[in-house]
Amino acid sequence: MHETSPSAPARALKPETLAKAPAIVGQYPQKRSATMPLLHLVQEDRGHITQEDMHWVAEQVGVTPMQVLEVVTFYPMFRQSPIGRRHVRVCRTLSCALRGSYALMAELEKSLNCQRGATSPDGDFTLEFVECIADCGCGPVVHVDGAMHENVKPEDAAAFTQKLKATLTDPTYGQKPPVPGTPEWNG
Amino acid sequence: MSAVERPLIYANLRKPGYTVDIDCYQKHGGYEALKKAVAMKPEEVCKEVETSGLRGRGGAGFPTGMKWKFLDRKSGKPAYLVVNADESEPGTYKDRQIIYRDPHQMLEGIAITAWAIQAKQAFIYIRGEFIHGAKILENAIAEAKAKGFLGSNILGSGYSCEVVVHRGGGCYVCGEETGLIESLEGKRGYPRIKPPYFPAVLGLYNCPTIVNNAETMAQVKHVLAFGGAEFAKIGIPGDSGTHIWGVSGLVKRPGLYEIEAGKATFGQLLYDFCGGPLDGRTFKAIIPGGSSTKILKFGERFKGKLPNGQEFDWALEDIPLDANSIAACGTGLGTGGTIVLDDSVEMIQALSNLNAFYAHETCGQCTPCREGSLWLSRVSKRITTGGGQESDVPLLLDIANQVAGRTICAHGEAVAWPVQSAVPKFKDEYVESIRKRVKGEALPKLKLI
Numbered sequence: 001m002h003e004t005s006p007s008a009p010a011r012a013l014k015p016e017t018l019a020k021a022p023a024i025v026g027q028y029p030q031k032r033s034a035t036m037p038l039l040h041l042v043q044e045d046r047g048h049i050t051q052e053d054m055h056w057v058a059e060q061v062g063v064t065p066m067q068v069l070e071v072v073t074f075y076p077m078f079r080q081s082p083i084g085r086r087h088v089r090v091c092r093t094l095s096c097a098l099r100g101s102y103a104l105m106a107e108l109e110k111s112l113n114c115q116r117g118a119t120s121p122d123g124d125f126t127l128e129f130v131e132c133i134a135d136c137g138c139g140p141v142v143h144v145d146g147a148m149h150e151n152v153k154p155e156d157a158a159a160f161t162q163k164l165k166a167t168l169t170d171p172t173y174g175q176k177p178p179v180p181g182t183p184e185w186n187g
Numbered sequence: 188m189s190a191v192e193r194p195l196i197y198a199n200l201r202k203p204g205y206t207v208d209i210d211c212y213q214k215h216g217g218y219e220a221l222k223k224a225v226a227m228k229p230e231e232v233c234k235e236v237e238t239s240g241l242r243g244r245g246g247a248g249f250p251t252g253m254k255w256k257f258l259d260r261k262s263g264k265p266a267y268l269v270v271n272a273d274e275s276e277p278g279t280y281k282d283r284q285i286i287y288r289d290p291h292q293m294l295e296g297i298a299i300t301a302w303a304i305q306a307k308q309a310f311i312y313i314r315g316e317f318i319h320g321a322k323i324l325e326n327a328i329a330e331a332k333a334k335g336f337l338g339s340n341i342l343g344s345g346y347s348c349e350v351v352v353h354r355g356g357g358c359y360v361c362g363e364e365t366g367l368i369e370s371l372e373g374k375r376g377y378p379r380i381k382p383p384y385f386p387a388v389l390g391l392y393n394c395p396t397i398v399n400n401a402e403t404m405a406q407v408k409h410v411l412a413f414g415g416a417e418f419a420k421i422g423i424p425g426d427s428g429t430h431i432w433g434v435s436g437l438v439k440r441p442g443l444y445e446i447e448a449g450k451a452t453f454g455q456l457l458y459d460f461c462g463g464p465l466d467g468r469t470f471k472a473i474i475p476g477g478s479s480t481k482i483l484k485f486g487e488r489f490k491g492k493l494p495n496g497q498e499f500d501w502a503l504e505d506i507p508l509d510a511n512s513i514a515a516c517g518t519g520l521g522t523g524g525t526i527v528l529d530d531s532v533e534m535i536q537a538l539s540n541l542n543a544f545y546a547h548e549t550c551g552q553c554t555p556c557r558e559g560s561l562w563l564s565r566v567s568k569r570i571t572t573g574g575g576q577e578s579d580v581p582l583l584l585d586i587a588n589q590v591a592g593r594t595i596c597a598h599g600e601a602v603a604w605p606v607q608s609a610v611p612k613f614k615d616e617y618v619e620s621i622r623k624r625v626k627g628e629a630l631p632k633l634k635l636i
Contacts, residue, residue: 027351029265029308030392035373040315040354061373074375074550075356077315093277094478094540094635095435095526102634131359131544132277132478133316136435136524137442146318178287178319 238415245400278524422448454504476521
C-alpha cells in the first residue's frame with residue numbers, strides 16, 4: 001500500500017469543510033444522524049479519515065469517538081488509510097461477472113500495474129473489486145472517483161487504462177455533473 | 188400477440204432533451220398531482236392509494252396503502268417519511284434512472300406521501316456511491332422549495348415538509364428498512380428486532396415512520412394523477428401499475444423495460460424485448476427479481492393454483508410478469524432485476540459469486556447469518572478451486588437450511604434462498620464440476636469467482 005508514514009501528522013481539515021458542519025448537523029432532529037454525512041465530508045476533504053477526524057466528528061454530533069469509529073469500520077465506503085490518486089472500483093457481483101468483470105480485473109491488474117486491493121507503486125491507482133453498484137444492465141461497470149464507466153470489456157482494459165492515466169492531470173475529473181447520453185453519465 | 192412497453196415511470200426520462208430541472212418537469216405536467224393531493228384531505232389521499240392496489244417496489248411487494256394504515260397516529264409523536272433509495276440488490280438498477288434523470292417525479296411522490304401521512308420531515312436515504320445522484324436530488328429539492336412544492340407552507344396549504352438527502356456508506360443491509368433507520372440515526376446499520384420495532388410504530392428516533400422505496404414514490408405520483416380507481420385498471424387485479432424489468436447478464440439487449448403488470452411473459456421479455464440469447468448460446472436459468480429471489484431453470488414445468496383459483500401449467504417462458512403468477516412459481520417478482528444465465532455459465536461459479544456477496548454484506552449481528560453466509564461462500568468457492576468433494580453439495584443445502592428463518596432480518600433468507608433453490612435444480616451439474624476438477628479436465632472460459 002502507498003501510505004504516508006504513520007508518524008507524519010495529518011494536515012488540518014480545510015476551513016470550508018469545518019464551516020459546512022453546523023448546517024449539516026442542523027438538518028437532523030437528532031445530531032447523531034449527522035455522523036455519516038460528516039464522515040463523507042471529511043473523506044472528501046482528506047481522502048481518508050484519521051483518528052483526529054473521528055474526534056472532531058464525535059464533538060460535532062455529541063457522541064464518543066468510539067461510536068464514530070464503530071460507524072467508520074462498518075461501512076465499506078469509509079477508509080482509515082490513504083489511497084491512490086484514482087480509486088478504481090470494478091463491480092464483481094453476478095451481473096457484471098457474467099459480462100466479464102473477472103477477466104477485466106485480471107487485465108487491469110496488468111495495465112495499471114497494481115494488484116486488486118492494493119495501490120500501484122507510483123501511487124496513481126488503487127484498484128478494488130466492489131459489490132453491486134446498481135448499473136447491472138451495462139456491465140462490466142467501473143466506478144472511478146464519481147465517474148461511472150459502463151461496458152468496459154476485458155479487451156478494452158489497456159485503452160481504458162490510458163484514458164484513466166490522462167485524467168490524472170484533470171482536477172475536475174469525476175466532479176462534473178453527469179450528462180445523460182455520455183458514457184460516464186451516471187457516476 | 189407481441190407485447191409492448193407501457194412507460195409510466197420512464198415515460199419522460201427517455202425523451203430526447205428531457206432534463207432534470209423543474210421547468211422541464213412542469214412542462215411535462217409535473218406537480219399537478221401534488222396540487223390535486225393537497226386539495227384533498229390526507230385520509231382521502233391514503234384512500235386513493237389503497238384503492239389503487241399499488242404494491243411497494245422495493246422487493247417485498249407489500250400493499251402501499253396498507254402500510255400507511257399501520258402508521259401509529261395516536262402516540263402524538265411526529266411521523267417521518269423515509270425513502271429507500273439505497274438501491275443495492277444485485278441485478279437491480281431501476282431507481283438510479285429515476286434519481287439521475289427524473290428526480291422531480293420522485294420528489295412529487297414524496298410530497299404527496301408526506302401530505303398523506305402528515306409527515307413534517309422526510310429523508311431520502313440514497314446509496315453512498317450515487318454521489319452525483321445525491322447532488323441532483325439536492326438541487327431538485329431546492330428548486331421545488333423555491334416554487335412552494337416542498338418546504339414551508341406547501342402550495343399555500345399551511346402544511347410544511349422538509350426533505351433531506353442522506354448518503355449511505357455502501358452497505359447492502361441498510362436497504363433493510365430497520366437497518367436503514369439505524370443507519371440514518373448515525374449508527375451501524377444493524378436491523379432491529381420486530382416486534383417491537385415495526386417502523387410504523389417505533390421507527391426513526393422511535394417515532395412512527397413509513398419507509399417506502401424510491402420507485403414506489405414515483406408510482407404514488409401516478410396514482411394521484413390517474414386517481415386510485417383508474418390506476419387500478421393498469422395491470423391486473425392484485426398487481427396494479429407497471430413493473431420495470433431490469434434485465435442483465437447474458438442476453439442480446441440487456442436493459443430496462445417498463446411493462447404493464449401481467450401483460451407479458453418471461454418469454455416475451457427475454458426474446459421480444461431483450462432479443463434472445465447471445466449468438467450460439469441457449470438460455471439456462473434466470474434469477475427473476477434481484478439476486479435474493481429463487482432461481483428458475485429453463486425446461487422446468489411450473490404447476491399449481493393462483494390465488495384466484497385458476498390452475499396453471501407453465502414453462503418458464505409462459506410465466507406472466509405479475510407478482511402473483513411469479514410467486515405461484517415458487518419465486519418472487521422482487522425488484523424486477525432479472526439476471527439471465529446461459530449455457531456458458533458454470534452454475535457452481537454463479538452460486539459462489541452470490542454467496543461471496545452475501546458473506547461480504549452480512550452485518551454480523553445474528554450468528555446463523557454471519558457464520559452461515561461465510562461457510563456457504565467458502566464451501567462453494569472450494570468447489571470452484573478444486574478442493575471440493577461430492578458431500579459438499581448436500582452440505583451447502585444443510586447450511587442454508589440452518590440460516591433461513593433464524594435471523595432478525597430477511598438477510599438470512601437472502602443468504603439461504605439462492606442455495607436452497609439452486610442446489611436441487613443443479614446438483615448434478617455441481618457434482619460434474621467437482622469431478623472435472625479432480626480429473627483435471629478443461630473448465631469453462633467464463634470466470635465468475
